[in-house]
Amino acid sequence: MDAAQALVELTELSSQVEAAVVLGADGSVLASTHEDPSKAAALASSALDLVAAASTLYTQPLELTRVEVELEDGAVFVLRDGGRTIAATTGPDPTSGLVVYDLRTCLHGITEPEPEKKRRTVRKAKGGDE
């Protein structure tokens, strides 16, 4: 399924996720639960900022897989896997294990769109003599 379908399933599955966005390897927004593109871009930007801030915690470069920040007003989750990133916001006191499981399931459910196969035209071999 594509990223948009995966997010639809995520929001149906998880009552805790308020907004979510899926980013490609280059940081571009693949899909979002926000109808407003500016809000989707803002969440994507925050997710990338969180990843950048978390990457500076260690001096040696380590591949980051998850960042979660729980605050009074809500929580922000960022998961990375296979080049893709998913970021989501929830209300206060989320069941973080459950949210992470749902986000990971969503991320794993996204498949690359298959490239269009080249059609081979089959020509009938003309038999007989010409």
Added chain:
Amino acid sequence: MKKLVRLAVLVGLAIWAWRRYVGPPGPRERASVSYADGSSVVLEPGSAAFERLASVARTALCP
């Protein structure tokens, strides 16, 4: 058996009362970061790293 049930109820009530009246006030704030090698780090409020992540997260939570 009755004693056992009574004890379980009393323990449950004690835990509830502890959390309700003695436990830390207000919502719990924290941040955690996990890495591909399986390691993770939990950041508590007050640390510079937590504040940095929290300030970014607050912008994401703004409507």
